[in-house]
Amino acid sequence: MTTRMVRVFVNATGVDVPAGSTALDAVRAWNAGAADEVSAGGRIITDSRGLPIDAAAPMSAGSILRLIANRDRDAVDHS
Numbered sequence: 718m719t720t721r722m723v724r725v726f727v728n729a730t731g732v733d734v735p736a737g738s739t740a741l742d743a744v745r746a747w748n749a750g751a752a753d754e755v756s757a758g759g760r761i762i763t764d765s766r767g768l769p770i771d772a773a774a775p776m777s778a779g780s781i782l783r784l785i786a787n788r789d790r791d792a793v794d795h796s
Contacts, residue, residue, distance in 0.1 A: 723778040740782055741772035751784055760784045 722733040727747035734746050740762045745752035754760040755772055764770050765781035 723776060723780075725776050725778070725780040725782065727782045728784060734776060738776050739772060740770055740774045740776060740780075743776050743780070743782060744772075744784065755784070759787055761787045 721736040723736050723738070724731050724733055725738075725743045726732070727743055730747055732743060732746040734743050738746075741752055741755060744755055744762060751760060755762055761769050761784070762772055763783045763785055765783070767783065767785075770782075
């Protein structure tokens with residue numbers, strides 16, 4: 718049985734991932750170290766408009782992802 722692959726773009730690089738993959742799966746296919754940084758909270762996955770998306774968001778063909786530094790990772794809520 719053949720797994721259907723979809724092309725997504727992570728930081729302007731096309732990667733092929735199995736249909737049903739998550740945003741984090743797509744990042745991992747592009748760069749495993751970057752995916753580890755997302756999992757650790759050091760980076761955030763955004764969509765093509767720069768809006769944060771959940772790492773568990775399902776990908777569709779043509780999805781565009783960008784990674785940005787998580788500048789709030791050291792912020793603490795003191796309320």
